Amino acid sequence: MADELTLEQLARYTGEPEERLRDWRSRGLVGGGSDKLTQRDLERVRLIQLCLRRGIDLNAIAEANRTQRMIDRYVEMLPEPDDRTYSFAEAAEIAGLDLDVAQAMWKNSGLAAQQGESLREEDIEAFRAFKAFADAGFPAAALAEGTRVFADSLARVAEMESKLFHFYVHERLKAQGLAGDDLLKATDDAGEIARPLLEPTILYFHRKAWEKSVREDLVMHMAEEAGLTRAS
Secondary structure (H helix, E strand, O other), X not given: OOOEEOHHHHHHHHOOOHHHHHHHHHOOOOOOOOOOEEOHHHHHHHHHHHHHHOOOOHHHHHHHHHHHOHHHHHHHHOOOOOOOOEOHHHHHHHHOOOXXXXXXXXXXXXXXXXXXXXXXXXXXXXXXXXXXXXXXXXXXXXXXXXXXXHHHHHHHHHHHHHHHHHHHHHHHHHHOOOOHHHHXXXXXXXXXXXXXXXXXXXXXXXXXXXXHHHHHHXXXXXXXXXXXXXXX
């Protein structure tokens, strides 16, 4: 997919009628103030669609974006799109993963509801990891269980991160009397400090939990060897 999109392509990829997208562009919600449409507008449309599904009026969305760059700022937080995307079958084939296994993992992770079937390089790398786990002897049922645990646990972590920032940084700054551009700058400055720390923090706690789980695994094996419990 080329970086620049036509209105027809944007409509096809998002399921929104062209006339509605024209209206959204006239309101400054897509296009980023330019006549050109890019892959970033795919994410703008997804965010608008999510807000509308949650009952937020289009006029309120447009006003928040006009006064606070709300849609634009959240698009900027998300990763830059890859140079190209892949169909589900293409991604599975490139990774060497059986299509049925790939679809099961994708469904169990809950990602299908978020992204549809427009996959990126990082998704192919995840499929390669699934294949490596399968080649190591993990049965499909174990992979499905592990995928659900990873996805559910880290979804809760990600939600915690965003909610903590909203309530304890952004709202605290508002309560201190900041508004308009001053509020946006202070919020963005705090975000620039916090965002690079998130993944190292997750990795730190995972390593600590892994140490604990290794010790517990030893105890489980010892108990089995000593006849205190039945073998798993």
